[in-house]
Amino acid sequence: MKVYEVINLGAKELQGICENPKLEAELLLAYCLGMDRINLIIKREDEVEEGELAKFLGLLNMRKSHIPYQYIVKKHYFMGLEFFVDENVLIPRPETEILVEEVLKRLKKGNTLIDIGTGSGAIAVSVVKYFPDCFVYAVDISRKALEVAKYNAKKHNVLDKIVFIESDVFSQVPKNIKFDFIVSNPPYIKRGELETLQEEVKKEPIIALDGGEDGLFFYKKIIEGAPFYLNPEGAICFEMGYDQKEEVTDLLTKGGFKNIEVIKDLSGIDRVVIARYKL
Structure with missing residues (x-):
């Protein structure tokens, strides 16, 4: 999956969980990929590796269980x-x-x-x-x-x-x-x-x-x-x-x-x- 597709997936999953699902999806994916949000947007057409996608989906599940974003990324x-x-x-x-x-x-x-x-x-x-x-x-x-x-x-x-x-x-x-x-x-x-x-x-x-x-x-x-x-x-x-x-x-x-x-x-x-x- 491409970066933008993963973001859209995450935003859909976070609907009703947080005020800005797309933003949090971007931030979680950026955290998984070890980059800031700006670079993530620049590289929106890049492919996300399977291991990184699995990590993202795991963090997404944590967020869906209402664990605060800050506790997930530890900052x-x-x-x-x-x-x-x-x-x-x-x-x-x-x-x-x-x-x-x-x-x-x-x-x-x-x-x-x-x-x-x-x-x-x-x-x-x-x-x-x-x-x-x-x-x-x-x-x-x-x-x-x-x-x-x-x-x-x-x-x-x-x-x-x-x-x-x-x-x-x-x-x-x-x-x-x-x-x-x-x-x-x-x-x-x-x-x-x-x-x-x-x-x-x-x-x-x-x-x-x-x-x-x-x-x-x-x-x-x-x-x-x-x-x-x-x-x-x-x-x-x-x-x-x-x-x-x-x-x-x-x-x-x-x-x-x-x-x-x-x-x-x-x-x-x-x-x-x-x-x-x-x-």
Whole structure:
């Protein structure tokens, strides 16, 4: 079969599975052939060898079972950087780039930051990559997630700038360490809503999605522990769900935080909240 025929086959098989079947078919075939999509299109009349076709059909079946494309090809782009991702970590979302961008705007030379629930390390690695004059602690309860985060830190040559700690929020973080920023994109899906998520999202680690009965479990836990770890006038920076602005800002106010800023995402949804701790 020729390249264009294989693409058409894949696009037909992916109908109803994803938003852009032809694009994903092209990307999967390009991955199988070890080339980028542009070259694939240029070589659309080339023959696809039997072994490559068999590999493509295998990946196609994985995608048809709703395994996210990013888990199949083991990569995803975030903040212009390529990250390794697998089933042990949440696939970084574009909205989280806003959290990183807002943190980068506020960082000063020598600042120390802790990324709680680091997952793939997307936040921690991006911050250090774009602002080398800071130091980051990356925390996750999942040892496998930390292995992925370390791999990505090494991939981007920032391994020496990040300390990785296996910890349930602050439980294993030494109390003699103080931070200028506590940053987190915590699990914030209400437990009762997990079954309503898209099939692809259900393939992601439940531990990275489940925010407890009210979706606020980790916000409460982080806010409660923050005063013991923040430097004077240190800040918390959270990503939050589309309908959580009032609840999260209320938790911050009751937790002793002030100067609360809310930043919208590109869709106009309240997505990031930043607050300073009262002295």
